[in-house]
Amino acid sequence: MDVMSEANRRESAGEDIIHMEVGQPATPAPRAARERVAQAMAGENLGYTMSLGLPELRERIAAYVKQRYGVGVGPDRVIVTAGSSAGFVLAFLAILDHGDGFGLPSPGYPCYRQILKALGFRAHLIETTAEGRWMPTPADVDALVGSDAAGLLLASPNNPTGTMATGARLKELAEACTRQGLWLISDEIYHGLEYVVAAETALAYSDTAIVVNSFSKYFSMTGWRVGWLIVPEVLTRTIERLSQNLYIAPPTVSQVAALGAFDGIDELEEIKRFYARNRALLLNELPQAGFPNILPADGAFYLYADIRHLTDDSAAFAQAMLREIGVAATPGIDFDPERGRSYLRLSYAGAEREIREAAMRIAAWLKRR
Ligand SMILES: Cc1ncc(COP(=O)(O)O)c(C=O)c1O
Incomplete structure (x- = not known):
């Protein structure tokens, strides 16, 4: 968020900034969603809905x-939330007692640990490795x-990192949680954005898993x-x-939009096809540009670059990159307080022309550094 506000400040001052720090689609909600809302605005009441949605x-x-996924769940198990962010708060409050911890693979989305902390729970970090494709093991x-x-949050x-628990891994993790009597919270917010193999839902392997999802990413409705x-x-x-x-x-107007989104x-x-093109472009260009250590991420719209040959202070590196070539990226310390000092997250949710330009700027910059 700090990088984003600095990038926005520079942009307002007239600098030509490429945003690779933002974790959101550059596209609006699908047309079908916006049309559904326009219709509702013309005459519907839009008052409170049931709290479950x-x-x-x-x-x-x-x-x-x-x-x-071919998995049947009754609508009584589905709860509409104010973004998946509210979903985490509800899930943690529903299953944890004061002072409990929850297993969080690291690197991971920073809000998990901040939400836990704010609610009086504890983050129990589990270090994953690049060799293990940043996924936890049974x-x-x-x-x-x-x-x-x-429990474990997966x-x-x-x-x-954009990496996935593919093959048998998801099943093994779900079964291990069941065997050990632990909760499994499966964050499936990037489902729909996979480029190698289709993502499976934890619901396929566990009756007690809690699945968190959102209209923010695949549905382009942050x-x-x-x-x-x-x-x-x-x-x-x-x-x-x-x-x-x-x-x-949850906001009624957004629920109406969400209904429309399924027609989009x-x-x-x-x-998604344009994300796939951006991903391929970066996986081709960045290694030559000077970021050779990037796992070919399976999904989402992020690459997690190992930059330890360039710095052990990713925050300073991200600031310098923004200041000197106008490319904004997120320092790894947000996602992994220790090892993240040597990593940078690059989002490729922007326009292809910008992504190509960013790769060129980075290559020229690293050459003269
Ligand atoms: C992994 C992950 N989970 C959850 C969220 C929260 O998204 P939202 O509250 O918009 O659904 C994000 C947002 O970036 C995310 O990256």
Whole structure:
């Protein structure tokens, strides 16, 4: 966020900035979503909905899960949330007791640990490795037993690395959690944005997994603040009471937009094709430009570059890159407080022309450094 505000400040002052720090699509919500909202604005009341969300949307999400993964979940297990961010708050509050911890693979999305901390819970960091494609192992799950951690949070595709738990890994992790009596929270917010193999849902391997998802990324609707949870039935009532008290209901206008978004899949697939082109371009250009150590990420719209041959202070490096060539990227310390000093996250959700230009600027900059 600091890099983003500095990048925006420089842009307002007239500098030509390329934004590779932002974790959001450059595209608006799909046309079908915006049309649905326009229709609703013309005459609907748009008052509070049920705190679990519009029944029609909960049904539509359950149908999407069935169609996408072949897994049947009843709409009573689907909870519409104010972005997946609210979903994490609800899930943690529903399953944890004061002082409990939760297993978080590192590097990972920083808000998990900040939300846990703010709620009086503890982040139990699990170091993953590039060789293991930044994914936890069943042994990591076993190692949580006897610790303060009540479960594992898995994000696949992961932010910042874009890597996934592919093949048998997801099944093994889900089974290990069940065997050990641990919760599994599966952050599936980047599902839909996979480029190598299709992402599977944790629901395929666990009846007790809590799935967190959102309209922010694949559906290109970050600002609408709408997401969803799929929870075991036993948690629905608790979460209903929590959401009712915390924020009454997710924004109605955004839920209406979300309903429309399901009719915009062709448009979203087109956007995904342009991410795929950006990904291929960067995986080709960046190694030659001077970032040779990048895992070919499986999904999302991020690459996580190992820059230890260039710096052990990724924040200073990101600042210099922004100041000297106008390319904004996120220092790895946001995602991994220690090892992140030698990593940089680059988002390729921007326009292809800009991504190409960024690769050229980085190459020329590293040559003269
Ligand atoms: C891995 C991951 N999970 C969750 C979120 C939160 O997204 P939202 O609250 O917009 O659904 C983000 C946002 O960048 C993310 O990267």
